[in-house]
Amino acid sequence: MAQIFTGTDPRSLAVDIMARYTRVVDSDFVKITNITSDQQAVLGIEALPCMIVTEEDKTFKCTSLFSIFKHIAEAAHFEAIFLGKAEVQTNQILSYFELIPGLKEEELVELLNNDLRLRMYLVGFNITAADILAYAHLVHHVQKWQDSDKISNNNVFRWLDLLQHLPGLNEYAEKHNLIVSFPDEGAKQPSKRELKKLAKKQAIKEHKEQAKHDKVLHKQEGPEEIKSKDVKHPEKNKDEEEKKVDNEIKPSEGKKDKKSKQQNSSKKQSEQPKKEAKVEPVSQLDIRIGKITKIWKHPESDNLYCEEIDIGDEKPRQIASGLQQFVPIEQMENALVLVLANLKPRKLGGFESQGMVLMAGNNDYTYFELPVIPEGCKAGDLVTIKGYDRNPKDVLNQKKFEALAGDLRVDENGIAKYKDAEFVTDKGIIVSTGVRNGKIS
Template sequence: MAAADFAGSKQAIAYALCKHLRLDPDAVSSTSIEESDIVSLFSHIVKSSEDEIMKWVEFSSSFVGKDGEHHLLLDNLNQDLSQKSVLLGNGFKPSAADIVVFATVQVFMNHLGEYELQKYPHVLRWMDYIQNVVDFGTTVRKINVAKSVFNPPSHPKKANKEDADPSSKKVVSGQKSVDKSDASVGSKKAAGETNAPENKANPTPAKNNKPSGDKKKSQEKSAGKANEGVTDKAPQKTAEKDSECNVSILNIQVGLIRKAWKHPSADSLLVEEIDLGDGNVRQVVSGLAKYFSPDDLVVSI
């Protein structure tokens, strides 16, 4: 692409920078915009010579002036944006550098096909954010970004241990039946010995009708087996049910922070007014004061 293809970029830069700095866009004449290059136009409006900002202004100037090197410059930009949301600063507030670079890069990106656009995922993400929070007037045509729809996976239901291993239920059931039979047989034997008819020839003293110590131990052992394996599984099922959590019960919403200020009674808290886009503005208190200043959180359109 030739430099003439970027004719509307300077107009968009001048308008967006004036809006960003709360200046009157009409104060910059169209003649001065046409006769200035990107570096001189930026210095005329912003009046700043900070090294970090000027580095990106010169990047934009090179992007316009060096025909045939656009893909190489886009590769560098894509790599730089892989770890951050905006070009300068640690928050989400666009800077003057973001405005200048966007106004030049979007002209070239709008001429690329879908396959070529996918080579620069971080640039696309950044451009989609900038074009929705910065006012460039009517000279900039928004780039269409295909966004994937996120469908949260359903939470799998935990299988009951007995359902997972049906043989275990059969084993326990069989164990109960066998133990019950053993206990029944043991009790019948004991009852038979007690109710046996008296031997007239050799009468047995009454105290011998009671089961011996070994038989009593055997009966107690059989009774213990009958109760073995019977446990109260209700608490375990309740705990498993409580541990289940389906992500579909969450109501996740995305909004823009319109106002933010320090909490009057807590230095570590911030108060934000969040626009949800449906006419509702919510006021939220968060513990972000040690990470961001109120100005870093506010998104202005």
């Protein structure tokens, strides 16, 4: 099983196209996950795209673009097609992989326009990995071309138009808005005057879009600005009201009313935080980072591990986890884990469990893995639910936790969440590498 993480760069686009065009993402061999730069930092991935392959108990990390393409091609049994039927073709494809990422778009256009003078594809007589890589690096650039640019670089455009109409690639291009329109063959190179008109139209269009954006932003921020003014300058608002009242009533009544207004104002301000704070049962969870200092198999159970876990207290916690059939003991040893620390102690197989190790798993409860703890975290660090106050109970009843458990999840990007709120530490968010749209339990 290979987990491939991608970003927003052309290299990542090329990998995504290759995986979906060969349909390996529909199998159990490859999983593609698009991540943000923050998630990349949390996972400790130096460069994207990055492939993580797990074989038995070993895990391998690879950022070589050609190696990732090779793994996808082999998984789809199309290595001869995409990587070359002969050594000479493989070497040509490899040379494009070494050359394309280092070229500017204009330089790549010039190179390909020359290479494609007498060819339909870059290497051989069918689409290869070299074509997909070059396509991913150029398609957004070519979408910006005028008709005259397409005609003057006709070899590149002919080749790109051929690729975007191949079955499989055509569906991908339409779904991801990558289609490049066909030029008007009678189009001529615009004159300087026409270029100025085009530039003026573009400037007006951008100005209108910016004005529209500012208007929407103003509508969104308007109420907040008014609210902030009321909070930041209560004395100014109060003085204006008092002047109006003083002009209409007697001085003694004015003093009395002024005092009443001050009391109401202070009461409203004291009540304001209570209205804004999210007070929910999830705030009662005491989730911490723990480090497993000792682990052994339960002598009378084929399911339970017995663990001693440092969670920052004076002495380690004893916790039992039913993970023997899912996670090798070697992965658990000295691992940083999520611990629900205030769960009411209970005996499992005669062993008193003083908490719970939280795992990421699928909805069928047939696969579990340790969530990824952000780099720099240590035993005892607190985990919070973003947007919720942390107010844990000393002891949390099992039934109360079970009532919340249905909303503890892993989203489509592998991020641990309560409903739509992320699990966070002061070093970053909690994520899973192999679980998508699953559970935290």
